[in-house]
Amino acid sequence: MSLCRADRFLLTSAAVTAGSAAVFGPSLLSLGVPLGAYAVMMADGVFRPASPIFYPTLVRGRTDRPHVALTFDDGPDPEITPAVLDMLAAHKARATFFVIGRYLEKHRTLGERMHREGHELGNHSWQHSYFQNFYPASGHGREIDRCAQLIKSVTQSKSEPWYRPPVGLKSPAMARASHKRNLKVVAWSIHSRDTMIRDPASVARGVVNRIRPGDIVLLHDGHDHEQRHRPLILQALPLLLQGLRERGLSSVTVSELSGETLPVASAPSGARLAADDARS
Ligand SMILES: [Zn+2]
The missing domain is CATH 1.10.287 (Helix Hairpins)
Structure with a gap:
């Protein structure tokens, strides 16, 4: 190998x-x-989550269209995610949810709803352990495979989901596990700071003021501690979506922004199936 x-x-x-x-x-x-x-x-x-030293990492997508990718980590959360999905639907925005496998198992219907409404499900490991970056390659592999299998069963897809490692950390062992599976790994070009800033308007403004076509934005609809939640997104997201609209930008999935698949809205179903087959 x-x-x-x-x-x-x-x-x-x-x-x-x-x-x-x-x-x-x-x-x-x-x-x-x-x-x-x-x-x-x-x-x-x-x-540095965007670093390509250990493994090729997507940080920005194609810039020839007025598209960006909103990405939501650490869900699904039954208290937050349904409202996030409502807001995205109201703005006809599509997003990518980097789900924690053990949460998706508990809230599978939320994952099914994401998929049904045109969003993409990404792999954010099964446990989301802060110690995962110390695991050997086999440990990374177990975390990756268990979440990926569940996502594939929820979306009825054979395509390997994009992977975003917990906390965005990488290691040589993580790279070996990813290489073996030919994983597509993605970080972000804009961190919304929604886990640090307490004012939702500042979070939205900080993103909207910086964002350009091709940007991948890190947001959170969940919390890696199961008893805690991140409700800030419920106030920040409408402001953010409004700001994108004023700038003439629309949010698409990571796969679309990366140029891997045709946009769902304009692609004939046959072409989409062919693209899915080509990637599976
Ligand atoms: Zn996370």
């Missing part, structure tokens, strides 16, 4: 460091300079 990008990165780091020590002799400088540089790149690969 071919090496994933993270393993090629690690091998190159080791080779360059060994080469430096061989050429210049082992010293603080000959070992420290390459090791320091690779440590900085490692940190970028782990902590």
Whole structure:
């Protein structure tokens, strides 16, 4: 099997460091300079969600149309998600929901409603553990596969859903698991800060002032602690959708924004099926 990008990165780091020590002799400088540089790149690969160092990661979509992608993480939440779906429907907006598998299992009808109303379901792991980034590749694989299987059964699709790792963190083990499954991994170009800012108008304004065609926006309709909720989105989303409309932008799914499938509204059903088959 071919090496994933993270393993090629690690091998190159080791080779360059060994080469430096061989050429210049082992010293603080000959070992420290390459090791320091690779440590900085490692940190970028782990902590910056948009980093492509360990694995190719979609951050923005196509910019030739007035389209953006709103994405909602950590649901479905029975107290919040239905109202989010109502608001999206009122604005004829489509979105991508990066669901936590154990929540989707409990609230399967919400997942079915998302799919029925033209939204996309993305994989956000089964547990959404803060420790997942320390798991070996097999542990990442279990988290990915269990959620993906449930999504496929909810949407009756064979296509592998987009994957967004918990907290957006990556590791070489995560990259190996993703490479093995040929996963499409997506981060975001705009973080709405809806988990940090308490004023919904500021959240909406912060996104609308920055947004351009092709942007992928991170929002939350759920909370990774099951007893807690994120009601701020209920006030922020109408303002955000209104702001998009005023800027002439419409929200589509991540797949559409990435150019992977034709827009649902204008695609003949045969073409859509063919596109689905091609990806399955
Ligand atoms: Zn999350």
